[in-house]
Amino acid sequence: MKKLFTTLSNIWKIEELRVRILYTLLILLVYRIGSFIVLPGVDPASLSNQEAKDGLLGLLNMFAGGSFSRASIFALGVMPYISASIVVQLLGIAVPYFQKMQKEGESGRKKIDQITRYLTIGITALQAIGYVKSQISPEARLISEPLFTISSMIILTAGTMFVMWMGEKITDKGIGNGISILIMVGIIAQLPYGIFGEFMFRLNGSGGLIAFFIELVALFAVVVFTVLIIQGTRKVPVQYAKKIVGNKQYGGVRQYIPLKLNAAGVMPIIFAQAIMFIPSTIGQFFPSAQSSLLASFSDYTSFAYNLTFAILIILFTFFYTAITINPNQMADDMKKNGGFVPGIKPGKATADFIDAIISRITFPGSIFLAIIAILPAFAIIAGVNSQFAHFFGGTSLLILVAVVLDTLQQIESHLLMRHYDGLMKTGRISGRTATTSVGTSEAVI
Incomplete structure (x- = not known):
């Protein structure tokens, strides 16, 4: 136990490490708060989300920290970004254009990251439409169609991009x-x-x-x-x-x-x-x-x-x-x-x-x-x-x-x-x- 307290004390003494850990915790706090903010036009009491807690969709709900079942603005989490990254990596194996970018060093990596972000937006928009249609029952919708689907798609896409931005900030200025x-x-x-x-x-x-x-x-x-x-x-x-x-x-x-x-x-x-x-x-x-x-x-x-x-x-x-x-x-x-x-x-x-x-x-x-x-x-x-x-x-x-x-x-x-x-x-x-x-x-x- 004494060894543990000594180690924690040493961690706190290093200013750079202390700042990185506190910055990471701050970002995680924002992320967890956002996971409880429900989409506009959704009645939380009327959500029928048992399917999101059980079965295959339960995995998505777990990765999103429960946001998926709560119809949160972060409901899709970072999974669209991971899917886009997988697609880009596969293209790097099969398409010569992407192979060339991979060999260009830092400039090539920036181009690939930009393409991944654009692809993430497209994947998130498609998944957002499917999510609204399948996971939010008509009884839980307080806004008429098609305004509800369009607004939810935009907010869910923005939420995923914001989560992705927070992840990049943790990598750059935080720890891990x-x-x-x-x-x-x-x-x-x-x-x-x-x-x-x-x-x-x-x-x-x-x-x-x-x-x-x-x-x-x-x-x-x-x-x-x-x-x-x-x-x-x-x-x-x-x-x-x-x-x-x-x-x-x-x-x-x-x-x-x-x-x-x-x-x-x-x-x-x-x-x-x-x-x-x-x-x-x-x-x-x-x-x-x-x-x-x-x-x-x-x-x-x-x-x-x-x-x-x-x-x-x-x-x-x-x-x-x-x-x-x-x-x-x-x-x-x-x-x-x-x-x-x-x-x-x-x-x-x-x-x-x-x-x-x-x-x-x-x-x-x-x-x-x-x-x-x-x-x-x-x-x-x-x-x-x-x-x-x-x-x-x-x-x-x-x-x-x-x-x-x-x-x-x-x-x-x-x-x-x-x-x-x-x-x-x-x-x-x-x-x-x-x-x-x-x-x-x-x-x-």
């Missing part, structure tokens, strides 16, 4: 990745309701407190398993040649390239989730055209949904790892710096060696990721409350763990740069290495 932190806060806001609902459900005779305690132990085990998947690395030894400059010797020591078991982070689940939202979106626009196949893909506890979801996650894990980690660039960087993998020739042989290791560790990593993603469905089948079951795996748990670890690492970096002890007793967060990473990239949402 802004978009990820906004999603995390929305998920955490639903956690007390989920725990309380499950507690009352078990207390009223469905298993009793023993079953509730077993569920908490199972949740803790899943969190530990998720941390191991996120932090797991395969260390590739790298030897650097000795260099003598004046009277000093440089190099000649062995370091490691930490290749992550899950280098793609939560992006494969988000990619797959965005695709799995398509059937429910189609059902919103064409309610009369729903078939048994469409209905099964809208039920996230069905066998067809989970099998397809797991396969998409495995495929997207390989895809995203391939576009974020370049073994050829890593081999070239090592060669330029006089480094080599013991027993492997520099150049192409090193690139092939690294590529083979990445392929071997990515496959089990993708399997574990798929298992974590479909765990909530098994929890619901086992009798867990659907609101609480979301935290037994899936995107919500991965985002929580990944964002918390990333934010803690940033705070720890500020402490270590100013010669304070880190957050842990060893001075490093468990799972991190003190070795130099060559050419690796980590995907964080």
Whole structure:
């Protein structure tokens, strides 16, 4: 306990870190206040939002911090921006024009960001129309059509763009990745309701407190398993040649390239989730055209949904790892710096060696990721409350763990740069290495 208070005191002593944390908390406060502001022309007492709390739309409601079910001005959250980012990244693989922009450095990145913003506006406008038509009942509307739909579409689009702006401000002037932190806060806001609902459900005779305690132990085990998947690395030894400059010797020591078991982070689940939202979106626009196949893909506890979801996650894990980690660039960087993998020739042989290791560790990593993603469905089948079951795996748990670890690492970096002890007793967060990473990239949402 004394160590904790000492660490908090050290955090407060660093002015830059203190300002960044307070700025982040201020933005999050604005975001949470906005999530309770209902759209103009909507009667909150007449909202029929049970569908938004259960089923597939419950995931959207969780990511938006409950704004989706409350018909808030932030009801769509940052999901349209994430969808637009996914589309732009896919275009960067298939379209030469976007490939060229990706290679233009900072100027190209600014162009891509601008295109992503414009695409976000279009996606948000379409989703806003579907949201108004499907989630706000006629009894809850105080304004006649078409004025209500048009005004709601404009406000929801502006709300999403404002949330996106707040996320960018957190990234620039706050602590952590802004978009990820906004999603995390929305998920955490639903956690007390989920725990309380499950507690009352078990207390009223469905298993009793023993079953509730077993569920908490199972949740803790899943969190530990998720941390191991996120932090797991395969260390590739790298030897650097000795260099003598004046009277000093440089190099000649062995370091490691930490290749992550899950280098793609939560992006494969988000990619797959965005695709799995398509059937429910189609059902919103064409309610009369729903078939048994469409209905099964809208039920996230069905066998067809989970099998397809797991396969998409495995495929997207390989895809995203391939576009974020370049073994050829890593081999070239090592060669330029006089480094080599013991027993492997520099150049192409090193690139092939690294590529083979990445392929071997990515496959089990993708399997574990798929298992974590479909765990909530098994929890619901086992009798867990659907609101609480979301935290037994899936995107919500991965985002929580990944964002918390990333934010803690940033705070720890500020402490270590100013010669304070880190957050842990060893001075490093468990799972991190003190070795130099060559050419690796980590995907964080």
